[in-house]
Amino acid sequence: xxxDSKRVLDKSLAYLIGPIDEAKDQGIGWxxxxxxxxxxxxxxxxxxxxxxxxxxxxxxxxxxxxxxxRYRTRGRWKDLSDFMKVIVRVDLRQVDFSDFVIAKxxxxxxxxxxxxxxxxxxxxxxxxxxxIKGGKKNAPAWLxxxxxxxxxxxxxxxxxxxxxxxxxxxxxxxxxxVLLRKQLDEI
Numbered sequence: 001x002x003x004d005s006k007r008v009l010d011k012s013l014a015y016l017i018g019p020i021d022e023a024k025d026q027g028i029g030w031x032x033x034x035x036x037x038x039x040x041x042x043x044x045x046x047x048x049x050x051x052x053x054x055x056x057x058x059x060x061x062x063x064x065x066x067x068x069x070r071y072r073t074r075g076r077w078k079d080l081s082d083f084m085k086v087i088v089r090v091d092l093r094q095v096d097f098s099d100f101v102i103a104k105x106x107x108x109x110x111x112x113x114x115x116x117x118x119x120x121x122x123x124x125x126x127x128x129x130x131x132i133k134g135g136k137k138n139a140p141a142w143l144x145x146x147x148x149x150x151x152x153x154x155x156x157x158x159x160x161x162x163x164x165x166x167x168x169x170x171x172x173x174x175x176x177x178v179l180l181r182k183q184l185d186e187i
Contacts, residue, residue: 009043011181043167048097099126099127101129102130105132
């Protein structure tokens with residue numbers, strides 16, 4: 001690891017985008033693995049994880065998925081709409097607040113909200129790193145018009161190793177990388 005002055009990503013904030021509703025593990029596994037690897041590689045990135053939201057924010061995994069299912073089964077569309085509007089607002093706000101996003105894309109899992117979050121991050125000109133199940137050859141063609149194919153990775157470890165290169169100053173960042181956290185400490 002390079003000296004601390006080159007630790008570009010210290011205090012940065014990344015939002016983790018990926019399917020929850022249709023994922024077998026509610027999208028928890030890959031997120032935990034990415035965070036674990038980041039810690040193992042001594043990255044000091046903070047993660048906004050929609051499967052493990054900050055205290056006080058409406059959750060969407062575990063018993064909340066049961067609530068969503070009950071609303072659907074019972075045809076309680078207004079309740080479902082009210083509940084989901086909070087989740088959508090909170091998750092999109094986390095995209096807004098993040099310095100960059102990491103998205104897990106798996107074409108075999110329907111991911112309505114994930115694509116929405118990716119497109120919002122793109123509109124905001126944020127860096128978008130994508131972990132593509134089965135490699136970039138399996139990425140939806142549309143994403144090649146949105147994402148930089150050089151930021152598409154086969155798995156969590158390949159993505160984290162790229163973050164290490166950024167952190168060590170071995171990758172030149174373009175103007176999408178607006179990292180304010182260190183400067184905010186000085187205000």
